[in-house]
Amino acid sequence: MVVNREDSWPRSANARTPAEAQTAMVLEEYGDYLEPGPPDWRESGGIRHFVRRGFVLVHDGYADRAHEMLVAAGIRGERATERAAALLPGGRRRPEEPVDGDVRYGVRYLRVGPERTVPEALRVLHEGLHDGGGRRLHDPLGPDIASAEHLLHLADHSGVCPADEPGFVPPLSPPDPPIVADRSAGQGIRIVVIDTGLDPAVSAPWLAGVTGDPDPGVAGGVINRYAGHGTFIAGVIRTVAPAAEVIVRAGLPGVLFQTGRAATNPPGTVFERDLVSALERCLVQDSPDIISLSAGTYSDTPGGPMLLNAFNDRVLHRYKGVVLVAAAGNDAARTPFWPAAARGVVGVGALAANRRDRARFSNLGAWVDVYAPGDQLINAFPTGVYTYTEPPRRGATQRFEGLARWSGTSFSTPVVAGLIAARMSRTGENGPDAAAALIARARKDAIPGVGAILVPA
Structure with a gap:
């Protein structure tokens, strides 16, 4: 069943909470390419994540079997028909949209037929196929074999960052956390931020030498939603x-679809397919020591999003000196949030402004490795006019003058990335070793009821 966005979820203009507003904006801007999850979201408390409409993912070795099951169940046509359906008139392929049969990191895309949903297809694959008499025709494929492709994003409704919209602070206010006394911390270490890009016009002196892709959300004195995040x-x-080399890549606002007109995805969103492409480009072109990522998603798959996991196993783990640091999300929930919850990734939660309590919004649980300051931080932000999109300030405007106050595990994540860089420059350790040493120290100093914490000295 295709979700009727108007009837099934409040429009953003009518949303009562920031969570409802952010969900509505994703649906309004992107809904033709998405299905909300979990499948029973209407009965189970609301939308928790989004998956790509029209495709399932299957490990390549099981693709033929999955194809047979979906065809037998009437959820998928024959291959030639489905491949043609993925093409635009004239045989041109939709840019960035997968084609039936595409393989990425050992995972194959299989197109779901028109008017059929991804949950319907996955139910067949996960439960197996039986004849009318109950005889099993095909054994089920586990959720680690067949899954959906997830949308990762910075929208608050599903726990991703930021936890609020940016707030004004006067020009010349000092950053918080303050700049550390050791100005050589991080020297010789390269950190790549996969985010919304960089506004090179920001004049905060501590940003001197930071490079990267321009933030497309900053233009003509207007600051669009999520612009300035990177x-x-x-x-x-x-x-x-302070001495770390920082490169900001625009890995979240890339063009995903062109269907008769140029269209970019909503700010701060990216499918797994596009994120892993950005991560691989970063590894090859930028040779980072540390990658900072403040986006993620929940998942119906217990082990996490399939394509992200395949990338971790087949690509990221080959770069043994690189550490990925990721935000744990902002739902005050224990549900694993990916990729922060993935093996080998440093998952970062947020501390409250007093640096002793967990932030009210921060996700938590055994899968969160460490907590760091992430509530009411002050730092560099574009100059221009921002229009608020969420209640209670929806519609109000604010002129920013190069600084902002912002909260979220988005911002506790770069605190930990910076601390890892500082240790690496001091000890000579690589990223994973420095991260492990810091987390081990943080666990010794853990606060009861909170967990392991790291706070800049």
Whole structure:
């Protein structure tokens, strides 16, 4: 069943909470390409994540079997028909949209037929196929074999960052956390931020030398939704590791679809397919020591999103000196949030402004490795006019003057990335070893009821 966005979820203009507003904006801007999850979201408390409409993912060795099951169940046509359906008139392929049969990191895309949903297809694959008499025709494929492709994003409704919209602070206010005394911290260490890009016009002195892709959300004195997110994160890193080399890549606002007109995805969103492409480009072109990522998703798959996991296993783990640091999300929930919950990734929660309590919004649980300051931080932000999109300030405007106050595990993540860089420059350890040593120290100093914490000195 295709979700009727108007009837099934409040429009953003009518949303009563920031969570409802952010969900509505994703649906309004992107809904033709998405299905909300979990499948029973209407009965189970609301939308928790989004998956790509029209495709399932299957490990390549099981693709033929999955194809046979879906065809037998009437959920998929024959291969030639489905491949043609993925093409635009004239035989041109939709840019960035997968084609039936595409393989990425050992995972194959299989197209779901028109008017059929991804949950319907996965139910067949996960439960197996039986004849009318109950005889099993095909054994089930586990959720680690067949899954959906997830949308990762910075929208608050599903626990991703930020936890609020940016707030005004007067020009010349000092950053918080303050710049550390050791101005050589992070020297010789390269950190790549995969985010919304960088506003090179921001004049905060601690950003000197930071490079990267321009933030497309900053133009003509207007600051669009989520614009400045990557700039703010770069600033947080530089307060903790002032000498680190920081590169900000626009890995979240890339063009995903063109269906008769040029269209970019909503700010701060990216499918797994596009994120792993951005991560691989970063590894090959930028040779980072640390990657800071402040986006993620929940998942119906217990082990996490399939394509992200395949990338971790087949690509990221080959770069043994690189550490990925990721935000744990902002739902005050224990549900694993990916990729922060993935093996080998440093998952970062947020501390409250007093640096002793867990932030009210931060996700928590055994899968969160460490908590760091992430509530009411002050750092670099574009100059221009921002229009608020969420209640209670929806519709109000604010002129920013190069700084902002912002909260979320988005911003505790670069604190930890900076601390890892500072240790690496001091000890000579690589990223994973430095991260492990810091987390081990943090666990010794853990606060009861909170967990392991890291706070800049």
